[in-house]
Amino acid sequence: MRRISISLLASIALLGAALAHAQDRALFAGVFDPPRAAPAFSLPGSDGMPLTLERFRGKLVVLAFGFTSCPDVCPTTLATLAGARRALGGQAADVQVVYVTVDPARDDAARMREYLAAFDPAFLGATGTAQQLAKVREEYGIAAERVARGESYAYSHSSFVYLIDRAGKLRALMPYGHAANDYAHDLRILLES
Amino acid sequence: MIMRTTSASSWSPEHAAARVRRPRVSARAVALALAAALLAGVGWAAFAPVRVDSREALFEIPRGTFARRMAGEPAPILPDEISLTLGLRDVLLLRNLDEVPQIFGPTLMMPGQSFRLPFRQAASYQFACTAHASGQMTVSVEAHPATPWMRLGWRARALWRRVWSKSAT
Numbered sequence: 001m002r003r004i005s006i007s008l009l010a011s012i013a014l015l016g017a018a019l020a021h022a023q024d025r026a027l028f029a030g031v032f033d034p035p036r037a038a039p040a041f042s043l044p045g046s047d048g049m050p051l052t053l054e055r056f057r058g059k060l061v062v063l064a065f066g067f068t069s070c071p072d073v074c075p076t077t078l079a080t081l082a083g084a085r086r087a088l089g090g091q092a093a094d095v096q097v098v099y100v101t102v103d104p105a106r107d108d109a110a111r112m113r114e115y116l117a118a119f120d121p122a123f124l125g126a127t128g129t130a131q132q133l134a135k136v137r138e139e140y141g142i143a144a145e146r147v148a149r150g151e152s153y154a155y156s157h158s159s160f161v162y163l164i165d166r167a168g169k170l171r172a173l174m175p176y177g178h179a180a181n182d183y184a185h186d187l188r189i190l191l192e193s
Numbered sequence: 194m195i196m197r198t199t200s201a202s203s204w205s206p207e208h209a210a211a212r213v214r215r216p217r218v219s220a221r222a223v224a225l226a227l228a229a230a231l232l233a234g235v236g237w238a239a240f241a242p243v244r245v246d247s248r249e250a251l252f253e254i255p256r257g258t259f260a261r262r263m264a265g266e267p268a269p270i271l272p273d274e275i276s277l278t279l280g281l282r283d284v285l286l287l288r289n290l291d292e293v294p295q296i297f298g299p300t301l302m303m304p305g306q307s308f309r310l311p312f313r314q315a316a317s318y319q320f321a322c323t324a325h326a327s328g329q330m331t332v333s334v335e336a337h338p339a340t341p342w343m344r345l346g347w348r349a350r351a352l353w354r355r356v357w358s359k360s361a362t
Contacts, residue, residue, distance in 0.1 A: 030285075030310030036303050141301030160300070173300055175310070175318065 025189055028182040029163055029172035038063075038162070038170040039139035043100065043132060046113040046125035053168055056096045060190055061164040062183075065142045065157060067103035068115040073159045073176060074099075075119075081161070082120040083180030084187060091191055094166075097123045102137065102144035102157050104130055165190055238348045239341035249286040249309070250277055254302075259293045270297070271330055276354060277312055278347065280337035285310045 038053055038061070045051030053061060062081060066074035078099065085092040099116060101107035104127050107115075112125030127133070137144055144157040159176035163186060171190060174183065254270050261268040277283050286309050289295050289302040302308055312318075315336040319329055338347035 026311070028311065028313065030300075030308055032302075033307045033309065034305075036306065139301070141296050173308070173310070177314065177316070177318075 027172055027186045027189060028178060029174040029186050031172050032170055035165070035169040035171045038164045038168055039136070041126075041132075041136045041139075043126040043128040043136070044109055046109045046116060046127070048109065051098065051124060051126040053164065056098075057168055058094075058166050060095045060166060060187055061162075062095060062097045062187070063100070063140070063162040063164060064097070065100050065102055065137065065140070065144070066159075067101050067155050067157070068107050068111055069103065069152075069154065070157075071154070073157075077159065077161060077176065078116070078119040078123070080178070080180045080183060081123075084183035085120060085122070087180055087184035088187060091188065092122075094191055095187055098126060099123060100126045100133065100136060102133065102142075102155050104128060104133055163187070163190060165193075235345065239345045241344075243281055243338055243344055243347060245281050248282055249284045250275060250282050251286045251288065253288045254291045254295050254297055256290050256292065258291045259295070272358075273329075274331045274333060276350075277332060277334045278337065279312065279315055279334060283312045283334065285312070285332060 040053055042050050042052045049055075064074075064077055064081070066077070068074070078097075081097050085095060085097070088095060097120065099112070101112060107125070107127050109125070109127055112127060116123040116125050128136075136142075140162065142158045144155050146153055147156050161174045161176075162170060163172040163174065165171045172186065174186070252271050252275070255268075258268045258270065275285065277285065286307060287297050287302065288307040289297055289304055292304050294301055294303050296302075297308070300308060312332070312334045315334050318332040318334065320332065335347070336343070338344040
């Protein structure tokens, strides 16, 4: 009788631990089910090479859209992503941040390289013609609208970030506002899955 | 003559008094009962724990939505504003059952694909969404109703939204 009670208690404890673990493995990001292949693209990269997703097969790709003159959303997102990579330690080598501009008139490869290096030298930027970039945005469901700002202009753009797994599947979407630790949590899960 | 005899036989001072008093007592009792019921309702709304059947707020694009739109028929999918509550209903579940890809909520969704987005922070989230005439969708996430006062407010808002959505349809 005593042995049965101990076994029962142990089973309950194991079940509880399994449930807690499963809950901990849930992503903070929004998850696609089933995940689809991330739309392919080839754009001039900030490193002088063509930037394609195939280049990073086997790594996680964190894909963000924005522009280097963005006053608030982009610097916050990029600083958060840099913090997430720091939090990942050695695993950060398996995470590639790709930042695609919505403002090709101002964001050439050199400008993007300089801008991104201020956050993390490993970040890569992608630019291109207005038509090339519009096609990529369409395939990823990204909105970007040019708005006048005095004599200059800015862009109102989608602020979420895509998480693409090692096999090139579009796995999740992180809305704006999450902390670096949330990203690190989700990236760890995706790296280990 | 007959009538006078009949009324004289059924009349008594007690019956007459009862007939006069009864309505006054009943009105008070009804008022008291109503007040008690109202108090009980408010007490329940404030102290009973809030439960929901699922943490997911599900929104689906029905099959044929794109075709109906192309034919000029209205095909509403999502409300302009979605209200969620942390700890109760705090997961947005979008599902595209149509035959074509759709920009649904914050992202492009393939046919048959679903998107599950949990929220962990009370705030108002704005998403670009081509399913809306305004091009924008708001997800309002409110804090978990942990205190009696918050539960009362939460239930009042839920009731209001239910009444409002019924009157709008």
